[in-house]
Amino acid sequence: SQQQFAVTFEQIKKNFAYTFQTLFGGGVANLELVQAEDILESGIEIAAQPPGKKLKSIMLLSGGERTLTAVALLFALYMVKPSPFCLLDELDAPLDESNIGRFTELLKRFVHESQFIIITHNKRTVSAAQAIYGVTMEERGVSKTVSMRFNHLVGDTEAAPQNIA
Amino acid sequence: SQQQFAVTFEQIKKNFAYTFQTLFGGGVANLELVQAEDILESGIEIAAQPPGKKLKSIMLLSGGERTLTAVALLFALYMVKPSPFCLLDELDAPLDESNIGRFTELLKRFVHESQFIIITHNKRTVSAAQAIYGVTMEERGVSKTVSMRFNHLVGDTEAAPQNIA
Amino acid sequence: MHLKALKLHGFKSFADPTTLRFEPGVTAVVGPNGCGKSNIADAIRWVLGEQSAKALRGGRMQDVIFEGADTRKPAQLCEVSLLLTDCEKQLGSEFHEIEIMRRVHRDGQGEYFFNGQACRLKDIQKLFMDTGIGRTSYSIMAQGQIDQILSSKPEERRAVFEEAA
Amino acid sequence: MHLKALKLHGFKSFADPTTLRFEPGVTAVVGPNGCGKSNIADAIRWVLGEQSAKALRGGRMQDVIFEGADTRKPAQLCEVSLLLTDCEKQLGSEFHEIEIMRRVHRDGQGEYFFNGQACRLKDIQKLFMDTGIGRTSYSIMAQGQIDQILSSKPEERRAVFEEAA
Numbered sequence: 001s002q003q004q005f006a007v008t009f010e011q012i013k014k015n016f017a018y019t020f021q022t023l024f025g026g027g028v029a030n031l032e033l034v035q036a037e038d039i040l041e042s043g044i045e046i047a048a049q050p051p052g053k054k055l056k057s058i059m060l061l062s063g064g065e066r067t068l069t070a071v072a073l074l075f076a077l078y079m080v081k082p083s084p085f086c087l088l089d090e091l092d093a094p095l096d097e098s099n100i101g102r103f104t105e106l107l108k109r110f111v112h113e114s115q116f117i118i119i120t121h122n123k124r125t126v127s128a129a130q131a132i133y134g135v136t137m138e139e140r141g142v143s144k145t146v147s148m149r150f151n152h153l154v155g156d157t158e159a160a161p162q163n164i165a
Numbered sequence: 166s167q168q169q170f171a172v173t174f175e176q177i178k179k180n181f182a183y184t185f186q187t188l189f190g191g192g193v194a195n196l197e198l199v200q201a202e203d204i205l206e207s208g209i210e211i212a213a214q215p216p217g218k219k220l221k222s223i224m225l226l227s228g229g230e231r232t233l234t235a236v237a238l239l240f241a242l243y244m245v246k247p248s249p250f251c252l253l254d255e256l257d258a259p260l261d262e263s264n265i266g267r268f269t270e271l272l273k274r275f276v277h278e279s280q281f282i283i284i285t286h287n288k289r290t291v292s293a294a295q296a297i298y299g300v301t302m303e304e305r306g307v308s309k310t311v312s313m314r315f316n317h318l319v320g321d322t323e324a325a326p327q328n329i330a
Numbered sequence: 331m332h333l334k335a336l337k338l339h340g341f342k343s344f345a346d347p348t349t350l351r352f353e354p355g356v357t358a359v360v361g362p363n364g365c366g367k368s369n370i371a372d373a374i375r376w377v378l379g380e381q382s383a384k385a386l387r388g389g390r391m392q393d394v395i396f397e398g399a400d401t402r403k404p405a406q407l408c409e410v411s412l413l414l415t416d417c418e419k420q421l422g423s424e425f426h427e428i429e430i431m432r433r434v435h436r437d438g439q440g441e442y443f444f445n446g447q448a449c450r451l452k453d454i455q456k457l458f459m460d461t462g463i464g465r466t467s468y469s470i471m472a473q474g475q476i477d478q479i480l481s482s483k484p485e486e487r488r489a490v491f492e493e494a495a
Numbered sequence: 496m497h498l499k500a501l502k503l504h505g506f507k508s509f510a511d512p513t514t515l516r517f518e519p520g521v522t523a524v525v526g527p528n529g530c531g532k533s534n535i536a537d538a539i540r541w542v543l544g545e546q547s548a549k550a551l552r553g554g555r556m557q558d559v560i561f562e563g564a565d566t567r568k569p570a571q572l573c574e575v576s577l578l579l580t581d582c583e584k585q586l587g588s589e590f591h592e593i594e595i596m597r598r599v600h601r602d603g604q605g606e607y608f609f610n611g612q613a614c615r616l617k618d619i620q621k622l623f624m625d626t627g628i629g630r631t632s633y634s635i636m637a638q639g640q641i642d643q644i645l646s647s648k649p650e651e652r653r654a655v656f657e658e659a660a
């Protein structure tokens with residue numbers, strides 16, 4: 001209903017301002033209804049300004065800033081209605097090391113409500129996981145999975161003791 | 166002219182098979198004219214099959230395989246007509262460490278004919294460069310550049326002694 | 331509710347029966363380029379009822395069936411099943427665990443199953459309605475598409491917000 | 496021929512006059528997310544005559560002029576110049592070094608210069624024809640677009656091959 005959508009939208013808007021500031025360490029983010037008088041049909045405009053910058057449009061954001069803004073919106077939605085599970089495929093590829101750190105910090109607050117499956121090449125992201133699957137193609141063209149664990153002393157993954165995958 | 170295009174096309178086709186095999190350590194890559202009878206208007210079809218796989222279409226390639234295939238085509242063109250300079254913006258983002266190594270190896274063979282400017286977050290790519298520029302935003306919203314060098318002992322970049330940028 | 335296991339057989343590069351078990355929290359999936367990580371994401375999207383071959387990087391729906399490799403013949407069918415647990419609350423279901431399965435044959439014939447009983451796609455879609463896992467789901471972010479919500483049109487963004495309302 | 500220097504003033508986040516000197520070989524450009532690396536790539540594309548605001552991630556052509564920051568006022572114009580050396584052979588020019596410059600004012604008025612003399616866009620495009628640096632150029636790969644040649648249509652790929660012929 002119209003009322004329900006309006007309430008949810010306002011809540012997501014507040015959440016987005018919060019998650020954006022947490023990921024960027026400041027700045028301003030906002031969601032607006034394009035035609036505010038027609039709540040049930042209106043499109044949604046996204047505005048985002050990293051700290052210290054004067055941005056006209058989200059299209060001028062850098063590659064890493066766009067990813068971080070999209071993640072802020074995802075978490076803002078999850079604060080209203082967490083999805084049982086979430087699958088992220090190499091979302092950390094455009095991020096620098098310090099933003100990967102901010103992402104994994106914020107992620108920790110959502111793991112009680114939702115399950116996350118994160119495909120990644122980055123060791124820092126892997127070290128934030130509770131379980132690790134390695135995918136291999138020892139036989140060319142044929143994928144197999146193997147259970148792994150993170151060796152914090154070495155700072156890299158290794159095969160888990162007994163292979164249950 | 167028709168003749169010139171046909172000769173160039175055949176040459177690029179041979180080069181592409183070579184650069185693809187070098188980057189993938191095997192496999193088969195091919196370029197075909199969609200309408201071979203109409204050389205001057207025909208579109209160009211790309212086929213690529215990593216070693217040991219039976220691929221129907223290039224759309225089924227993985228993110229990293231697509232990037233590596235696109236780089237193979239770039240170098241195949243440069244073998245026919247090297248462009249004075251080439252700018253690559255985070256092309257290594259989808260690549261794993263071993264493919265970054267294969268890319269930087271092949272890159273070395275093209276640096277005499279062309280100048281390369283490579284934007285990257287990956288230390289392995291940076292270590293293959295002769296000169297490094299750091300871009301900073303100490304004053305928020307305002308970019309500055311600073312000349313850097315790679316300290317091979319530490320395995321990371323540091324500010325160059327005297328700042329000429 | 332959370333994911334307990336994913337089983338693949340003959341789906342894309344997973345020629346042999348493969349089971350991934352999941353726990354609550356964060357699971358990382360790692361491996362070299364082209365080994366099959368994104369194929370796992372495609373399998374989850376597919377078993378939940380994905381109808382667009384393009385969203386699975388294929389041309390036709392049968393492109394998800396194992397095409398063969400140097401050492402293997404192509405498969406005649408493929409099956410993926412998803413095991414979910416603690417379903418009572420979020421799905422309003424009488425079952426504590428549910429398993430959905432999808433199968434497709436080379437001739438294009440597709441089948442869906444709910445706890446072993448044949449069912450229709452509509453039943454699967456109805457089951458997951460309003461949980462954030464369905465079609466418009468913001469919960470499965472494909473490789474390189476993380477920031478897609480920023481480049482879509484304002485009216486296209488509505489669906490994601492409605493799902494949360 | 497190779498790039499000797501790039502000078503930016505008031506272009507995107509480069510509020511202050513900035514010069515990057517280049518040598519033959521590989522130059523790496525590094526820095527945190529949002530610091531201005533891709534803006535350097537945009538500056539090179541722009542000074543070579545790029546006409547599409549969208550290719551520069553903007554809405555209008557004036558979006559390339561420095562918009563201001565917390566500590567700075569917006570600029571009224573922006574200028575980018577590119578210094579090339581050893582030009583005789585590849586450009587068929589009598590000059591050993593050439594400098595091209597492009598300037599745009601807030602009112603949208605644009606100007607081009609060749610070694611200090613005002614010229615037209617056509618003159619710049621004619622100068623770089625057939626060198627691989629022009630419009631269809633395969634030599635400037637934007638962030639996230641590396642594999643674009645694989646997803647374009649067969650007839651769109653021709654231009655790149657013709658440039659090499």
Ligand SMILES: Nc1ncnc2c1ncn2[C@@H]1O[C@H](COP(=O)(O)OP(=O)(O)OP(=O)(O)O)[C@@H](O)[C@H]1O
Nearest residue numbers: 227228229342363364365366367368369395396397
């Ligand atoms: N129907 C199929 N049969 C066999 N193999 C397939 C099929 N469809 C896709 N593949 C294989 O899957 C591979 C791609 O796998 P995937 O996209 O999951 O890789 P990835 O692990 O995500 O790699 P990256 O790190 O580069 O993203 C392709 O190389 C292709 O050979």
Ligand SMILES: Nc1ncnc2c1ncn2[C@@H]1O[C@H](COP(=O)(O)OP(=O)(O)OP(=O)(O)O)[C@@H](O)[C@H]1O
Nearest residue numbers: 062063064507528529530531532533534560561562
């Ligand atoms: N006209 C302008 N005036 C001022 N700043 C601008 C203008 N246009 C873009 N910017 C700024 O440039 C920044 C983006 O820079 P750029 O895309 O070069 O980052 P980057 O170093 O490539 O980052 P990443 O590693 O995330 O790709 C934006 O945050 C924006 O604030």
Ligand SMILES: [Mg+2]
Nearest residue numbers: 227228368473
């Ligand atoms: Mg992938």
Ligand SMILES: [Mg+2]
Nearest residue numbers: 062063533638
């Ligand atoms: Mg960038």
